[in-house]
Amino acid sequence: MLFRKTEKAADAFWQEYEEKLGEKVLARGLGKYVSGWDEFDNKKWGGIWGLIIATSGGFRFHHFPQMTWIDAFTRFAAQEQPKEKTIFIPKEKIISAELIKGTNLWKKIFSYTPPQLVIRYTDETSAQQTGEKRLLLEAEYKADDLPGKLFSGDS
Numbered sequence: 001m002l003f004r005k006t007e008k009a010a011d012a013f014w015q016e017y018e019e020k021l022g023e024k025v026l027a028r029g030l031g032k033y034v035s036g037w038d039e040f041d042n043k044k045w046g047g048i049w050g051l052i053i054a055t056s057g058g059f060r061f062h063h064f065p066q067m068t069w070i071d072a073f074t075r076f077a078a079q080e081q082p083k084e085k086t087i088f089i090p091k092e093k094i095i096s097a098e099l100i101k102g103t104n105l106w107k108k109i110f111s112y113t114p115p116q117l118v119i120r121y122t123d124e125t126s127a128q129q130t131g132e133k134r135l136l137l138e139a140e141y142k143a144d145d146l147p148g149k150l151f152s153g154d155s
Helices: 002-021 038-042 069-074 105-110
Strands: 025-035 049-055 058-063 085-090 094-100 116-124 130-141
Touching: 002 025, 025 038, 025 058, 038 085, 058 094, 058 130
Parallel strands: none
Antiparallel strands: 025 049, 025 130, 049 058, 058 085, 094 116, 116 130
16 A cells, blocks of 8 residues: 555656656666766765656756755765756767676675766867766666667657
8 A cells, every 4th residue: 555655656756757847757767976067076066866867858867955864974064065956968968878787796795886877978168168078877776778768769
């Protein structure tokens, strides 16, 4: 009974999310930001959690504010805490997307490293300056099909 209520709430959340964006959610998962987005890097927001989402329009990392007692303890010295933030990379700016998983069984057993989602994209910081950047996230949950969905014909 509880599972059905939770599942319905999740379905309603994603339907509302799609309506708000005006885009179809193709794949989603949970992940942790590591590096590659100037605003986050400048404010030293590495290690924040959020939803990793492939939509018909591109890629999103959506961080919702949270504060658990562990967060409060580990971020005690931090000056500015991130509010609700979204990284958005339009589909046409994505060069490649790859989910890198560890394959060595012994490394998996003795030193777990979560799969890494690497997205290479073009960034136009000014009219004269265009460059390739690399967004790095740790993908913890249900991200297996996300890289493929960023390049699929689905919309």
